[in-house]
Amino acid sequence: MEKPVYHHGDLRAALLDAAEAELLADPRCTLSVRALAAEIGVSATAPHAHFKTKADLLAALAVRGFERLRDETIARSARTSGVEQRFAALAEAYLRFSEAYPGLYRIMFLIGADFNAYPELRRASLASFHVLEDAIREYELAAPQDDALDLAFAAWALVHGMASLLSDDRVTPEVARSQEVPDLARIAARLITSRHR
């Protein structure tokens, strides 16, 4: 019998890390809190001290995801010049994120998604949205009749739709000529900036 580990150090972070590792290995998996605990080497109910419910853990995971998404979209779009390039970079960052972390992306949008119950989650989500919104405003892409916010929303919906379809293996030759991220990003960017030309 192993000696119990009464103070792990940072079980909370360890749980989130283990969950992410599990999601990377099997993007479609149903995370099991007990399995995560076993993986780490603590008892099945140890997580309860840090996450009262599984939904709480998923929400924390989603917050992490949105923060990383924000960082990556900012990083990738920083070194661009020109409208269309800028938006292509934003779209590409978004699509790459959903491709690199499909399991996490699922959690962010599909599973633990009760935003009203997790204000922190809504805050993180809005923060990542603002990257897009700022770009729209910076280039004054919106026409007078539909303002910047509406165009930003449409842009978000467009890339989010693409990302969702992509991560669900729905993008096939019957649906899009190319399944490559840069091509899809270019299509999105052209559509968003169409009024600019």
Place this chain on the structure above:
Amino acid sequence: MEKPVYHHGDLRAALLDAAEAELLADPRCTLSVRALAAEIGVSATAPHAHFKTKADLLAALAVRGFERLRDETIARSARTSGVEQRFAALAEAYLRFSEAYPGLYRIMFLIGADFNAYPELRRASLASFHVLEDAIREYELAAPQDDALDLAFAAWALVHGMASLLSDDRVTPEVARSQEVPDLARIAARLITSRHR
């Protein structure tokens, strides 16, 4: 003790109906096969004769959803004239569907979504996509450089993204001026037909 019901008549359809009812009552519910069986009044393992696994049931449910989505988009877009009106009607039908059956919509796209394992599901999904694709081709909306298929895909992604965000309560004043379906549909239609003006 009640007398066992050995032949229900059409347990398969009854299960799907009960599942839909449950989803209408609680769109975010995790369907339980056992609970559905209990609701109908058969034993917990009776469904197994019709659906070998829960995933099979969800897939069948999703097929139903895609067929209904297709019917409703066709019906609503039939009585329109003009490009923008046509696409607004298509988008509106799509958004209304996701609003009317949010639980079913979740199943269709988020949960039982292993398309590769269910060819029937892929077929139904493609059939509903073709409604959009046909409209794009009919109005020759695509520019030479990106052909009709790519524009159709973008259109699908756009409305699907809007529908997803809508059904997850992510459409708030911080994200879009209006949360009303007709307004969102108009925004989508304008974007898709922008090259046409």
Place this chain on the structure above:
DNA sequence: GGATATAACTAAGCATTGCTAACTTTGCAA
């Protein structure tokens, strides 16, 4: 019309899972 095969169902039971309750250990602070 009666045997019989098969589809449709029941009953029992197992493993996993989320969660709660009650208890124990550890570290910090008065």
Place this chain on the structure above:
DNA sequence: TTGCAAAGTTAGCAATGCTTAGTTATATCC
């Protein structure tokens, strides 16, 4: 040093998906 809160533990419950083995109704064949 003592006491207390945080962070673990064990035990156990209820729900769920799935399997196995047995039972009953329906349909088909002769």
